[in-house]
Amino acid sequence: MKMAEKKHLNSSLLERLATNGFRFTPQREHVYSVLLEKRDHPTAEEVFIRAKRRMPDISMATVYNCLDALVKCRLVRQVALERGAARFCPNMQEHSHFYCDSCEQVFDVNLPPEPVIGLPRGFKAERYDIAIHGRCPECKT
Amino acid sequence: MKMAEKKHLNSSLLERLATNGFRFTPQREHVYSVLLEKRDHPTAEEVFIRAKRRMPDISMATVYNCLDALVKCRLVRQVALERGAARFCPNMQEHSHFYCDSCEQVFDVNLPPEPVIGLPRGFKAERYDIAIHGRCPECKT
DNA sequence: GTCAATACTTGGAATAATTCTAATTTGCGC
DNA sequence: GCGCAAATTAGAATTATTCCAAGTATTGAC
Structure with missing residues (x-):
């Protein structure tokens, strides 16, 4: 990453x-x-392991705290x-997740332009979580 | 529940x-x-508590086993x-879940007739899990 | 720049949710 | 009915997450 980009990211x-x-x-x-480095949907544990590589004193509690703040x-x-x-x-683009039940990999999938679901009167949606389960191309039998 | 219905359910x-x-x-x-008795999306713990009422010797491990089998x-x-x-x-009808982030209640929401999301070539979807987060009518500020 | 208030980080303990284990019991095909 | 594999049980173990108390760092006021 170039210095200018890093600066911008930080600010x-x-x-x-x-x-x-x-x-x-x-x-x-x-x-x-x-x-941002590896966009493979890591768990908190995996983030902790990766974060420790260049910041060996970071603790699990801090990783949870940081993830919480970022969310x-x-x-x-x-x-x-x-x-x-x-x-x-x-x-953070609108997208959904495809989870391969066989190899357990996660893929980002773009949503169609009209993902809106008709909600009953009075409900106010703030965010949609769409997870699709199935087989990825590698695992198709 | 009538006897005939119970028999049918069991068979x-x-x-x-x-x-x-x-x-x-x-x-x-x-x-x-x-x-089936109370369709309020209970947790395994809640199922355990309710199941114990008429079957006091049932154990938590069994509740998990039963839920697993039913799923x-x-x-x-x-x-x-x-x-x-x-x-x-x-x-088990096609439906999605609305989760109120304020009162933590869960509501079933019907899906529109066209819930299909265009998947990239080679992906095979087996099941969609759609969770909508927001405010229910009671909790709207 | 210094200071004080307070948020953040840390390691470890505590809790919550789930899975495993080993002994016993039970359902089901023969 | 018999035998075997699967299910049940209580409790231990594991996994994921949150809490805690003490020290540290960031921020805003001066």
Whole structure:
């Protein structure tokens, strides 16, 4: 990553954190960069392992705290795909997730332009979580 | 519930279990009836508490086993809505779930006739899990 | 720039949800 | 009815997440 890009990333991260009442910390910057680096929907545990590589003293509690802050700032999405650990995804474009029940990989899938579901009167939707389960091309029998 | 209805329920449950390689047990019958009785998307813990009322010796491990069997027989759906416990729902019609982030209640929402999302070549969808987060009519500010 | 208030980080303990284990019991095909 | 595999049980173990208390760092006011 070029210096200019890094600077821009940090200033927009700082701004986003600040407007949501959070402080800018090296840990939050680092956790966010880890998520951007490899967009494979890691679990909190996996984020922790990757974050430790360049920041060996970071703790699991901090990783959870950082992920929480990033989710609340709407910089990261949290998805529940299988029984078990939550997964995190820095792609904030409208999209849904395809979960391969065989190899357990997760793929981003674009939504059609009209994903709107008719809700009964009085319900106010804030966010849609669409998970599609099935077989990916590699695992088709 | 009338006797005739109960008989029918049991024979169809038996059949469904059998064709999926499961045995018919009083515990599985009871757990299924508990889910049908109050369709409020209980957690496994809640199912356990309700099941104990008329079957005091049932254990938590059995409740998990029964729910697993029912899910594998496609008699029950398992949904992950929030961080935390999974929830169970015996409504097998195509539908999605509305989760109120304020009061934490879950509502079934009918899907439009065209819920199909264009998947990239080679992906085979087996099931869609659509969770909508927002505010229910009671909690609208 | 200094200071104070308070949010954040840390390691470890605690909790919650689920799965595993080993012994016993039960359903079901023969 | 018999025998075997599957299911049940209580409790231990594991996994994922949250809580806690002490020290540290960030931010806004001066």
